[in-house]
Every structure is written in structure tokens, then in C-alpha cells.
Amino acid sequence: MTSDEARDLMRSVLRPIAPEANLDDVVEGETIQEALDLDSIDFLQFVTGLAEATGLAMPERDYAQLSTVEGCVQYLTSPH
Amino acid sequence: MPSLGADMDAGTVTHWLVKPGDAVQRGDIVAVVQTDKSDIEVEIFENGTIDELVVPEGERVPVGAVLARVRSVTSAGGRPLAPEPPAAAPVAVAVAAPTGASSATHGPVVESPLVRHLAESLGVDLAIVTGSGLGGSVTRADVERAAKAPRKETARSGTGERRAPSSPYARRLAEELGVDLDVVTGTGPGGSVVERDVRRATPVTAPAPRPTSEDRQRAMQRTIGALMARSKREVPHYYLDTTIDLSAAAAWLEEANLERPVAQRLVMATLLFKATARAVARVPEMNGFYVDGQFTPSASVHLGIAISQRSGGLIAPAIHDAERLSLDELMSRVKDLVMRARTGVLRSSEMSDPTITVTSLGDLGVDSVLGVIYPPQVAMVGFGRVREQPWAQAGQLDVRPCVVATLSGDHRVSDGMRGSHFLTEIDHLLQEPEKL
Numbered sequence: 092m093t094s095d096e097a098r099d100l101m102r103s104v105l106r107p108i109a110p111e112a113n114l115d116d117v118v119e120g121e122t123i124q125e126a127l128d129l130d131s132i133d134f135l136q137f138v139t140g141l142a143e144a145t146g147l148a149m150p151e152r153d154y155a156q157l158s159t160v161e162g163c164v165q166y167l168t169s170p171h
Numbered sequence: 172m173p174s175l176g177a178d179m180d181a182g183t184v185t186h187w188l189v190k191p192g193d194a195v196q197r198g199d200i201v202a203v204v205q206t207d208k209s210d211i212e213v214e215i216f217e218n219g220t221i222d223e224l225v226v227p228e229g230e231r232v233p234v235g236a237v238l239a240r241v242r243s244v245t246s247a248g249g250r251p252l253a254p255e256p257p258a259a260a261p262v263a264v265a266v267a268a269p270t271g272a273s274s275a276t277h278g279p280v281v282e283s284p285l286v287r288h289l290a291e292s293l294g295v296d297l298a299i300v301t302g303s304g305l306g307g308s309v310t311r312a313d314v315e316r317a318a319k320a321p322r323k324e325t326a327r328s329g330t331g332e333r334r335a336p337s338s339p340y341a342r343r344l345a346e347e348l349g350v351d352l353d354v355v356t357g358t359g360p361g362g363s364v365v366e367r368d369v370r371r372a373t374p375v376t377a378p379a380p381r382p383t384s385e386d387r388q389r390a391m392q393r394t395i396g397a398l399m400a401r402s403k404r405e406v407p408h409y410y411l412d413t414t415i416d417l418s419a420a421a422a423w424l425e426e427a428n429l430e431r432p433v434a435q436r437l438v439m440a441t442l443l444f445k446a447t448a449r450a451v452a453r454v455p456e457m458n459g460f461y462v463d464g465q466f467t468p469s470a471s472v473h474l475g476i477a478i479s480q481r482s483g484g485l486i487a488p489a490i491h492d493a494e495r496l497s498l499d500e501l502m503s504r505v506k507d508l509v510m511r512a513r514t515g516v517l518r519s520s521e522m523s524d525p526t527i528t529v530t531s532l533g534d535l536g537v538d539s540v541l542g543v544i545y546p547p548q549v550a551m552v553g554f555g556r557v558r559e560q561p562w563a564q565a566g567q568l569d570v571r572p573c574v575v576a577t578l579s580g581d582h583r584v585s586d587g588m589r590g591s592h593f594l595t596e597i598d599h600l601l602q603e604p605e606k607l
Contacts, residue, residue, distance in 0.1 A: 108513075130531070131440055139433045142432075148432070148433070150429070
């Protein structure tokens, strides 16, 4: 997966969870939860969407990496 | 028109899903009603046959108005399909369990017969006229203004054309995306317009959001404000808080989630909700309705979950019998409810009967939240953010994940003593998460 594809995937997973959220509004270093007002259930739905699309297990210990845009892109683009 | 929450005075029937002659069963969704807050699917509470639809689509009527008549299986005559007092004889066919909550402090919002007549003679569809009168009602001036507006905008339903049926979500989406449903070809069951049709018909450059959704947001803010003002005026609140050690719950949760695929994982909020539902079942003064100077405890716990609609709105639909659900069931109900609250389609029973409400604003970063009780409920539980903090116990200092639990209680029904017992019970339950 390229980083553009990773961003597109994140966008499409976020759309039903937070229709008004814009990934481009998240500044570097900020968590997606803070920037887009996602609660723990929203974030779990986000991870679920990514896991279903990629087939990756995404254990809870990886949540920290998945909670920033750059971390998430890196996670999705690196081989598992 | 059922009362879909204490803050509702009137609603618009946007869509009938049944017609005269249709057989209906308890729990069937018969209509979609739009309130200031949301689109609600209205369920029927008795088996029978639809006799007559009294309120046409697009008409706004006050809470308590008869929407339709139903011929019950056990009787010959048509009966009014309208909320009845809880103690009513079984002849009443209610659309939704009434809460006794319909607010007496606001007048119902109805168009006067004069306005209705004027609209008819000018060929104006009242359903699409924005009201500028008291409480959003449509005035003479609104109708006259609408009559002067371009014909297509105002007289669509006057042409006798019947638009294709569409799902509530498709309609909401169409409104958001600026798609005219009349020109969309439906590919759903019976040619109905569904989500994919709307998405296909979306213009490449989406138009700016329409002012109508902003109007609705403002209306919602006003509605919530009015209910909260009434609560603060009438309900003598008392407040308690306690800090709960969540290390046992956090360790249990981590372990439980290790084995689960992501779609089945639990979040801490679910444990907090479950502990609240179990605790409230043991302290009945927190659970039920205070109506007309009298408190009626509820036999089951219908846990209202405060859900932010992001646009500034707040909605607190119920999870029925929450104390009896397993954590997995509760988790999937919460996820489903959050999703539907955001897409704007909830069911009438969910809106009308929470017996206590819980808010977990803490996910968004604050340490504690002292809620305002939703009348006619008598308690509101709040959870702050789960955070690590120093914890002293048996002369030792440790660092543990903790949460501040708060209670806003109604002093007409309970007191600090009972409230404290309740919060302590939540704490105890969370120390043995495997038993939740």
C-alpha cells in the first residue's frame, strides 16, 4: 500500500464514523481522537474498519501508533 | 404523535411506511417522524390493521395528536393511534411507550387553520416552509413569502406527483449532499432510493451546506436549552463524586481484548455502563420517572447514553434492560446506537423511555462531568477521563488508572446518603470486572 492509498483508506473508514471530519485538519503530532473528537467507541470503529480492509489483526498495543495520521500511514504501508 | 423525549413538543410525519388495510404487529416501524433533534422510526405497540392515516406526510403536529387509527385484532372499531397515559385500559393503542414527559411548559406548535387554508389556496406545501413564528410555527407571512418563491421550490407536492420511496438515511444524505431526490432513479426494493443511488447522483462539486441543517442545529440547541432550563428550575439537584481505581478493570479488559478480533473488542466505557446499570438496579431511587409530584421507580434499567452528534447536538437514547445484557451484547448495542444517533435514525422506544442517563464525556479529555438531569428522570451519572494518578493504599503509594464518577441526583426522590451508596456500589462492581 502506498501512503496515498493509506490516507484514502483512512478517509473512507472515517467517513461513516465522523462524516464532518477532515483528515487534513489533523496537524502532525496530534492524535486523531483529539483532532477529530473521536471517543473510544469511534476510535475502535476506526481500527475495526482498517483491520477489516487490510486483514491485519491490529492488537491493542498498536493503538498508540494508529492514533496519529503519520503513525497510521507508516503502519499501513509497512509489511506485516 | 408519541413523546420522543421530554424535550419534544411536536413532530413532523415525514414518511408513512404503512397504508390503510396493512396488517401490523407490535414493534413494526410504521412511520418516520422528524423532530428538532433527529429522524425517529416510530414503532407500533399493538397487533392490528391500519384503518386510517389521520396525519398526512409533511404535517407537523403536537405531541399527543392522533396519527392514525388502528383496528385491533381483538376489537371491531378503529382506535386512535396515539400515546395514552401509562395506566390506560388495554383499549389504547399507543405508538410508543409514553413517558408522561410531554412538557407542559411549552405550547404545542401548530399551524393555525387560517394559515393552513391560505397555504392550500396559494398551492404552498407547508412541510417545506420554514416557520418564523413562535416555536418555529409557520405564520401567514411565511406562507405568503413561500408563495412568491420559485414554483418548483414551493409547490412540489401540489403537482400530484408521487416521489419514489426512499430510506430515511438516503433522504438525510441527499439533503447533506444537495441531491434532488425527485431526479434520482431508485435501485432499492420496489424502486426505492437507497444510499448508493444518492451517492451516484451527487454532483462532483458538492454545494455548500444548506442553511436548513444550520437551522435545525439552532432549533436543537434551543430545544435542549429549554429542557435543561426546566430541569434546573424544577429539579433540586445534589452532586456527589468519587474516584474509582480501575486497575482491576483495565487489566481484565486488556486480557479479554487480547483474544478478540478487533470488531469484538470491548472499551472501558462499556464496563462503566454495565456497572452503572447493575448498581442502579440495586438503588431504585435512581431509576424511574418523577411526574406530577410522584416518583415511579422502573422495574428495569433503560440506560440512556448521552451521545454527541458533533454538530453541537446531544441526544440520549436508551439501551433497554441494560442490567441484563452481557458485556458483549451491551458493547454491540452501544456501537449500533452511536452509529444510528450520528446518521440520524433512531427508534421511538429508544427516545421515549430512558430511566437514567449516563454520560462519558471523559473520552474527550476532561476529568469529570456533572450532568444536568433529564426530566422526568431523577439521576445522571458522569464519567471523566481514565487517567493514571497516584494512589495511596495501606501506607503504600502506587500509580493506577482511575476515573472520577459523579452523580447528579434529584433531592425530591433520593439524598446524599442513597446517592453515596449508589456510587460506592458502582465502585465495588468495577473491582470484580469478571463478574460484570
